[in-house]
Amino acid sequence: MMDSRRVAVVVSIISIIGLITIYGCVTPQPQASPPSAPSERVEAPAETSQEMSPYEMDVRPLTTAECGQCHFSVFQALKTTGGKHQIDCVRCHARYHVYNPRKQNYDEIMPKCSSCHLSATKGPFHGENKILTPCLNCHADPHKPLNIPLSVIEPTCGICHSKEGNEIKNYPSKHSTDVSCLDCHAEKHGHIPECSACHESHSPKAELASKDCMACHPVHKPSRISYDKQTLSTICAGCHGEAYDLLQKKETKHTAVRCIECHPAHKEIPACSRCHGEPHPKRMIIDVTKCGDCHGIAHDLAI
Ligand code: HEC
Ligand code: HEC
Ligand code: HEC
Ligand code: HEC
Ligand code: HEC
Ligand code: HEC
Ligand code: HEC
Ligand code: HEC
Ligand code: HEC
Numbered sequence: 001m002m003d004s005r006r007v008a009v010v011v012s013i014i015s016i017i018g019l020i021t022i023y024g025c026v027t028p029q030p031q032a033s034p035p036s037a038p039s040e041r042v043e044a045p046a047e048t049s050q051e052m053s054p055y056e057m058d059v060r061p062l063t064t065a066e067c068g069q070c071h072f073s074v075f076q077a078l079k080t081t082g083g084k085h086q087i088d089c090v091r092c093h094a095r096y097h098v099y100n101p102r103k104q105n106y107d108e109i110m111p112k113c114s115s116c117h118l119s120a121t122k123g124p125f126h127g128e129n130k131i132l133t134p135c136l137n138c139h140a141d142p143h144k145p146l147n148i149p150l151s152v153i154e155p156t157c158g159i160c161h162s163k164e165g166n167e168i169k170n171y172p173s174k175h176s177t178d179v180s181c182l183d184c185h186a187e188k189h190g191h192i193p194e195c196s197a198c199h200e201s202h203s204p205k206a207e208l209a210s211k212d213c214m215a216c217h218p219v220h221k222p223s224r225i226s227y228d229k230q231t232l233s234t235i236c237a238g239c240h241g242e243a244y245d246l247l248q249k250k251e252t253k254h255t256a257v258r259c260i261e262c263h264p265a266h267k268e269i270p271a272c273s274r275c276h277g278e279p280h281p282k283r284m285i286i287d288v289t290k291c292g293d294c295h296g297i298a299h300d301l302a303i
């Protein structure tokens with residue numbers, strides 16, 4: 001049944017090619033040809049085509065595009081999401097159209113991953129000593145090899161991403177307890193979320209992209225806060241409006257000093273001496289223990 005259909009397709013393609021060839025010959029050649037030639041040429045190929053036996057030509061193997069004419073959805077899957085599997089069908093399907101329900105030979109005739117991928121344990125991503133089979137469990141459709149159903153791999157994220165898995169476990173935070181890997185890495189494998197998908201900024205005065213948030217909150221250990229010398233005081237102002245406003249309200253020598261220069265780690269209170277050393281002779285401050293007694297507070301210098 002199938003073979004005859006295939007032959008029919010091949011034959012009609014061959015006839016089309018034949019016609020094209022004929023038309024090509026009919027097309028007048030520019031100048032070069034002698035005046036008598038055209039009429040002879042029209043007739044000669046027409047005869048050939050009438051006489052041609054359907055078995056005269058060699059049958060050439062189907063091309064991938066021809067497979068695609070019947071297996072349109074498979075072709076389309078490979079075309080749009082085939083990734084590195086965009087190779088000829090027959091490189092995988094060395095045998096095809098040989099399924100026989102009586103023999104129940106489906107599994108046997110389907111391509112084997114191992115014929116090209118020696119072993120899952122050798123891949124850079126599967127890492128070493130991690131036998132991950134059957135392959136089709138995760139790579140559910142070989143025509144879309146990287147479309148991996150997330151629900152299937154959810155319990156296994158840690159096998160391949162032990163660094164992130166351990167980080168979340170070892171630094172308990174609400175990202176360990178209130179959300180799962182898949183709440184953030186949703187939709188498809190490898191998706192990276194924006195913080196704004198779940199959080200409003202606590203510091204709307206500063207424009208913060210996710211990467212700025214992560215400069216203070218490494219996302220897999222968000223409660224371990226650290227920040228660097230570039231941090232803008234307007235970010236701190238989101239929560240410490242009073243300190244920020246005091247510094248801005250009255251111009252002192254400290255107004256130009258950024259929050260992080262005095263508080264390089266969160267909640268750390270600096271000693272005045274860190275920047276000023278001993279500015280006064282000992283005897284001048286003999287009765288007073290704190291610089292603040294004369295200078296007010298750091299955010300609002302009195303003298
Ligand atoms: C990288 C190897 C590979 C390539 C390339 C490939 N296939 Fe497949 N194909 C497979 C495997 C493996 C299966 C078996 C899947 C299963 O058992 O679920 C399969 C199954 C099929 C099936 C039966 C199941 C279904 O999805 O309908 C058809 C039909 C098929 N392929 C057609 C094609 C066509 C047509 C092409 C080229 C356009 C192609 N394949 C390219 C590996 C490949
Ligand atoms: C004229 C249409 C047609 C063409 C061309 C065609 N197929 Fe098929 N193929 C079918 C039909 C019909 C079936 C059976 C129904 C089904 O599984 O979709 C089938 C089944 C298959 C199957 C699964 C069953 C089996 O016996 O292998 C594979 C794999 C397959 N084709 C691969 C290919 C490949 C590879 C090509 C190109 C080299 C190709 N087909 C070209 C029509 C076609
Ligand atoms: C005919 C050979 C062949 C077969 C059979 C085959 N593959 Fe591949 N596969 C390749 C090639 C070639 C690449 C590209 C490798 C590269 O560039 O490193 C590839 C790449 C892949 C990729 C990465 C795709 C990407 O876009 O990065 C996955 C995943 C994959 N294969 C899974 C499978 C699975 C699962 C099977 C069995 C169902 C399978 N392959 C069967 C040849 C094959
Ligand atoms: C537990 C799920 C799982 C199983 C089982 C699995 N894989 Fe993968 N594989 C993945 C994931 C996830 C990726 C990474 C995909 C990505 O890059 O987005 C991957 C990537 C790949 C790649 C691409 C690697 C590269 O270097 O480009 C190949 C090839 C591959 N797998 C082949 C296989 C083969 C062959 C098997 C069976 C022996 C297999 N996989 C079994 C989940 C799995
Ligand atoms: C079989 C191994 C494997 C499993 C299981 C796996 N991944 Fe991956 N994952 C990979 C590989 C390999 C890459 C690197 C792909 C690349 O660089 O293109 C990757 C990349 C990622 C990325 C980063 C994408 C980027 O752009 O940097 C995220 C996020 C990710 N995986 C999350 C997950 C989550 C969440 C799970 C569990 C639901 C999971 N992965 C399961 C192998 C795996
Ligand atoms: C609160 C949301 C959130 C949760 C929960 C989360 N991630 Fe992520 N993950 C991210 C973001 C955002 C990035 C991007 C980090 C970056 O760009 O530095 C990321 C990056 C990654 C990467 C890529 C790392 C790289 O260096 O390319 C992997 C892998 C990953 N996560 C795995 C996981 C795993 C596994 C879990 C669960 C144990 C998990 N993530 C839980 C948000 C999350
Ligand atoms: C899928 C939703 C989701 C995404 C995306 C997400 N978070 Fe969260 N995050 C939460 C939930 C839920 C909590 C706990 C409730 C709360 O504090 O709002 C939380 C809590 C936090 C906490 C407090 C941690 C603690 O233990 O006190 C910080 C800090 C945080 N997130 C930062 C980030 C940053 C930075 C990003 C982007 C890189 C991000 N989050 C992305 C859902 C998310
Ligand atoms: C300059 C560092 C810094 C930046 C940048 C930053 N945060 Fe924070 N974030 C903090 C500090 C400090 C806390 C308070 C921690 C505490 O309560 O001990 C905090 C607390 C949080 C909390 C806990 C709940 C709350 O509001 O107190 C969430 C959620 C959070 N940040 C999300 C974000 C997001 C989202 C961004 C980006 C829009 C961001 N953070 C940018 C320093 C920063
Ligand atoms: C010149 C150094 C300096 C600068 C700049 C500075 N601080 Fe402070 N900050 C201090 C010192 C010192 C204290 C302890 C109270 C005191 O002695 O004045 C303090 C106390 C605090 C406190 C605790 C209680 C209070 O007084 O509000 C917070 C919160 C604070 N600073 C936040 C900030 C923020 C936010 C900024 C930037 C807008 C900032 N600081 C800039 C030195 C500084």
Ligand code: HEC
Pocket residue numbers: 202203227231235236237238239240259260263266267268269
């Ligand atoms: C999301 C809100 C948030 C942001 C943003 C934030 N903080 Fe805080 N900060 C807090 C909370 C909450 C405390 C603890 C207050 C308490 O214990 O009364 C705190 C405490 C402090 C303290 C110690 C106060 C004391 O009384 O000892 C200092 C200093 C401080 N923060 C400086 C900063 C600086 C500098 C920045 C910017 C780099 C900043 N904070 C950003 C929420 C925040």
Ligand code: HEC
Pocket residue numbers: 252253254257261262270271272273274275276291292295297298301303
């Ligand atoms: C992170 C460094 C730093 C810390 C900590 C610090 N200051 Fe300063 N302070 C400065 C800088 C910078 C100036 C400006 C110096 C200049 O312009 O010559 C300054 C100037 C001053 C002045 C001179 C004001 C003027 O108008 O001439 C006084 C007084 C002063 N600081 C007091 C203090 C006191 C009191 C503390 C502790 C509560 C303190 N500072 C902590 C950096 C710091």
Ligand code: HEC
Pocket residue numbers: 272273276278279280284285288290291292293294295303
């Ligand atoms: C008894 C009051 C008093 C105490 C206590 C005091 N100061 Fe002063 N300080 C002054 C006066 C008054 C001036 C103004 C001198 C001037 O303007 O020439 C001054 C000036 C300064 C200046 C500016 C010096 C300059 O060269 O411009 C700094 C910095 C300073 N003090 C830091 C400190 C620090 C740090 C402490 C705590 C160790 C402290 N002061 C304790 C009264 C005091």
